[in-house]
Amino acid sequence: EDKVVQSPLSLVVHEGDTVTLNCSYEVTNFRSLLWYKQEKKAPTFLFMLTSSGIEKKSGRLSSILDKKELFSILNITATQTGDSAVYLCAVEASFPVVNNRKLIWGLGTSLAVNP
């Protein structure tokens, strides 16, 4: 059965700290891995990763994928209170016979950044 596991489930840090969020997966027909940030309600897209070893970066956030060890990390440096949110990892899998794709979601990591 396809699964995506995120760790830790919850994290509390102080402003200025650096955090690393983990996402491991066991998915057949892997296409891509995506990170989303969910504040209050609507998830917002952060990164899509398809190739191993290529870091994607956006400001203080960065992410990398290891397709051999089947995991990804999301780093946030110099955290701010506005980074407080649930960070969701999702893996996109394809089904060539029926030409369908689906997302398998992790449970998320709840990050709280205290001033």
Next chain:
Amino acid sequence: DAGVTQSPTHLIKTRGQQVTLRCSPKSGHDTVSWYQQALGQGPQFIFQYYEEEERQRGNFPDRFSGHQYPNYSSELNVNALLLGDSALYLCASSRGQDATNEKLFFGSGTQLSVL
């Protein structure tokens, strides 16, 4: 440019009742997907609508049904509500049935409570 809008934002129902949730996709988008997100869980895919037809479906019972209108807006209907249907229901839109998932735009969701 309006993003994805969902209504209502909150809803309280009792067991056995029926509910209809509504979604208007982002301007220019023609594909709508619905997700159920229980507290502390990642989103679970319910189904996707494109060209007014259900194109993909997740592992949800027939009590969950939907509709897409010619203007691309969509409804999610749930019959015979159970306590376990209490969740945040997210609508996501994209352009084209085969759009990759980084192109998904999520609405803020409808929080459904079943008493």
